[in-house]
Amino acid sequence: MDEFLHITFQAFPLPLLFLVILLAILALGKAADVLVDEAVSLSLRWGVPKMIIGATLVSLGTTLPEVSVSVISSLEGNPGIALGNAVGSIICDTGLILGIAILISPPSIDRRLVNRQGWIQVGAGFLLFFAAIPWFDLNSTFTLGGRITQATGIFFLFLLGLYIYFSIRWSRSKPGELEEGIDDTTDVDDSSAIIVIIKLLIAIGVVIISSQILIPAVEITAKTLYIPDAIIGATLVAFGTSLPELVTAIQASRRGHSELAMGNIIGADILNVLFVSGASAAVTANGLEAPVNFFQFYFPAMLLVLIIFRVGIFASKDTIKRPIGVILLVIYVLATVAGYFFK
Numbered sequence: 001m002d003e004f005l006h007i008t009f010q011a012f013p014l015p016l017l018f019l020v021i022l023l024a025i026l027a028l029g030k031a032a033d034v035l036v037d038e039a040v041s042l043s044l045r046w047g048v049p050k051m052i053i054g055a056t057l058v059s060l061g062t063t064l065p066e067v068s069v070s071v072i073s074s075l076e077g078n079p080g081i082a083l084g085n086a087v088g089s090i091i092c093d094t095g096l097i098l099g100i101a102i103l104i105s106p107p108s109i110d111r112r113l114v115n116r117q118g119w120i121q122v123g124a125g126f127l128l129f130f131a132a133i134p135w136f137d138l139n140s141t142f143t144l145g146g147r148i149t150q151a152t153g154i155f156f157l158f159l160l161g162l163y164i165y166f167s168i169r170w171s172r173s174k175p176g177e178l179e180e181g182i183d184d185t186t187d188v189d190d191s192s193a194i195i196v197i198i199k200l201l202i203a204i205g206v207v208i209i210s211s212q213i214l215i216p217a218v219e220i221t222a223k224t225l226y227i228p229d230a231i232i233g234a235t236l237v238a239f240g241t242s243l244p245e246l247v248t249a250i251q252a253s254r255r256g257h258s259e260l261a262m263g264n265i266i267g268a269d270i271l272n273v274l275f276v277s278g279a280s281a282a283v284t285a286n287g288l289e290a291p292v293n294f295f296q297f298y299f300p301a302m303l304l305v306l307i308i309f310r311v312g313i314f315a316s317k318d319t320i321k322r323p324i325g326v327i328l329l330v331i332y333v334l335a336t337v338a339g340y341f342f343k
């Protein structure tokens with residue numbers, strides 16, 4: 001689809017490209033609004049905290065672009081792109097997107113949920129790093145790199161199932177509190193809950209499709225305006241697959257549901273390890289190659305941004321402070337710039 005859109009948009013005049021970009025942005029915004037509303041509705045209907053809905057159902061939907069890109073890359077013989085997409089998305093999600101969400105609306109903290117999901121988030125990052133290390137020949141780590149085997153990928157998918165199951169089970173042990181300003185007095189039958197799920201899935205689909213249309217349209221427009229490829233790569237392509245998380249996080253934060261945004265990012269980080277890396281490694285006999293530069297830079301950058309977020313949670317009381325968002329954004333910018341020296 002991406003190649004088809006690139007070829008199609010190259011034939012468009014500049015005014016038509018601007019119209020496509022405008023319509024895609026409008027569709028993204030509207031779909032994100034619906035996604036947030038329906039996710040909050042499910043949270044109230046099921047008695048599940050919004051953070052858990054964000055960390056499971058919403059994250060599964062917004063992570064689909066990363067999964068599709070990575071799995072296709074693996075099947076086409078480009079496993080390095082698959083792993084790079086997963087690791088890069090964690091850096092982007094936690095540094096850029098979560099940083100922006102905190103700046104817009106500092107989220108309240110339910111320490112029981114944030115600590116549980118947050119430690120799983122950090123643990124998943126370290127799990128990915130340890131899984132890639134060539135344990136039988138540690139000396140080759142910085143000369144030949146490592147590999148995530150197919151068996152490890154299948155194990156990651158097994159852990160994914162456990163993560164979703166226990167996240168929902170844990171949330172039921174202490175039902176989420178009802179949010180102010182939302183009418184919770186109406187009895188809801190099962191059929192209306194199904195309609196909410198359908199609307200949520202449709203909204204996720206529109207977000208993903210709009211993102212896939214927006215990125216090539218903007219890229220072709222930038223090239224038409226003679227914007228350098230390096231700038232295009234550093235801005236558009238770098239976080240293209242994370243656009244659904246970005247739009248959802250911004251809309252959720254603007255509408256006062258910042259804990260949904262935080263849950264979405266924490267869940268997306270976990271899914272980038274267990275779902276994106278797991279599925280990509282599982283579909284190829286050779287698994288995913290982890291080049292030397294991942295151990296020199298990308299894995300350390302990923303772990304650093306995850307640890308900084310955990311420190312920020314630890315240092316916060318009831319609300320994550322805006323300076324934490326600033327620090328996360330600064331780390332993302334530095335990591336993006338430094339990444340060009342470790343290609």
